[in-house]
Amino acid sequence: SRKLEPNTPCVCTPEMMGAIHRRNAIADVVRRAAEQDGFTLNLQPIWSESARRFVAAEALCRLTDDELGPIPPDEFIPIAEQIGVISDVTRFMLERACAFVRSYRDAHPSTTFHGVSVNFSAVQFIQDDLAESVLAVVARHGIPASCLRVEVTESAIIANPEAVRAFMEKMHAQGVRFYLDDFGTGYSNLSTLLELPFDVVKLDKSILWSVTEDEHLVEFFALLASGFGVLGTQALSEGVETPEQRAFLGRCGCDLMQGYLFSRPLPPEEAAAAIAASEGR
Ligand code: C2E
Ligand code: CA
Ligand code: CA
Ligand code: CA
Numbered sequence: 001s002r003k004l005e006p007n008t009p010c011v012c013t014p015e016m017m018g019a020i021h022r023r024n025a026i027a028d029v030v031r032r033a034a035e036q037d038g039f040t041l042n043l044q045p046i047w048s049e050s051a052r053r054f055v056a057a058e059a060l061c062r063l064t065d066d067e068l069g070p071i072p073p074d075e076f077i078p079i080a081e082q083i084g085v086i087s088d089v090t091r092f093m094l095e096r097a098c099a100f101v102r103s104y105r106d107a108h109p110s111t112t113f114h115g116v117s118v119n120f121s122a123v124q125f126i127q128d129d130l131a132e133s134v135l136a137v138v139a140r141h142g143i144p145a146s147c148l149r150v151e152v153t154e155s156a157i158i159a160n161p162e163a164v165r166a167f168m169e170k171m172h173a174q175g176v177r178f179y180l181d182d183f184g185t186g187y188s189n190l191s192t193l194l195e196l197p198f199d200v201v202k203l204d205k206s207i208l209w210s211v212t213e214d215e216h217l218v219e220f221f222a223l224l225a226s227g228f229g230v231l232g233t234q235a236l237s238e239g240v241e242t243p244e245q246r247a248f249l250g251r252c253g254c255d256l257m258q259g260y261l262f263s264r265p266l267p268p269e270e271a272a273a274a275i276a277a278s279e280g281r
Contacts, residue, residue: 022068023079029065030080034088039063041096043116043271045278046236047262049246049255053278056114056149058258059097060265061089077121086121093118094134098141098148100268104275105143113275115147117179122156125163131170138176145175151202152178154186154193161192172197179236183207194231200256201228205239211248222252229253 012020033039040062045054061077064070080086097116105111124130138145150171157164168178177199184207193201203224211217225235237249240259249257263274 034085042265044265045263047257054275059093059118081123101143101147102141117149117151119151122159125160149177151181153181198233200234203237208237225254
């Protein structure tokens, strides 16, 4: 391998310069949004095939800049983590998600809508009083803790197993539910996952998209879905875009589905209307 001499100037292509410039521009936008609550909450309803209605929703963060336009979360969330403002993103999302649950329950007192899930990042589990501060937000909004669901990725667990476990145990004892996010994309350590109190396992959309009508894969998928069921965890498939995918999941016994076929992520008022309509209200 070639060694760089000290003081060798970096040979930067225009593309690299462009990428660095965009990254820095986004970092500025994210920093400003973190200071000024400049993010937006979207909610993507989650469908239950057996209940035939939306039973929950995922909170997804949106960020738009006057000059840069809408910035995809896959681009700004890693930057928010790097510049140390991800806990501001989560706090914002948590506040808005709890406010949504509160207003939906107030408007529909007999609803069977379960609640909203919020994405947590691996890097924030180092915060000592994380559980207490999250529970304080839930309490301030006057909603049952069971209406809050926390989405955690496998990589977060692997990065910080003890902190995640302690957080989950504290929160679970208060009734908060947990969703294991992006299952199938990481190096699954099944024993760690199964020891933790996950209510739902979210099968990454890449898994659904890679399966076809191959009967072996139907069996595999069904085994996966029912296997989690045996362990007391429900399977949810992400990225459901076509009626064929929905029918496939139905045959596999995967009850919970999330995807563009049912609904895109929506602003809160539109999500509330979609959920209410599915409940026949
Ligand atoms: P994720 O947690 O896996 O969220 C699901 C992503 O799949 C969302 O992308 C959603 O819009 C998209 N999606 C849902 N159904 C379909 C479908 O049928 N087809 C396709 N093609 N896509 C579908 P989004 O909103 O762009 O978010 C991307 C990622 O950014 C999320 O992936 C999550 O990792 C991260 N993210 C978003 N909001 C937050 C947040 O508030 N906090 C944290 N820490 N991460 C967030
Ligand atoms: Ca998620
Ligand atoms: Ca996911
Ligand atoms: Ca993802």
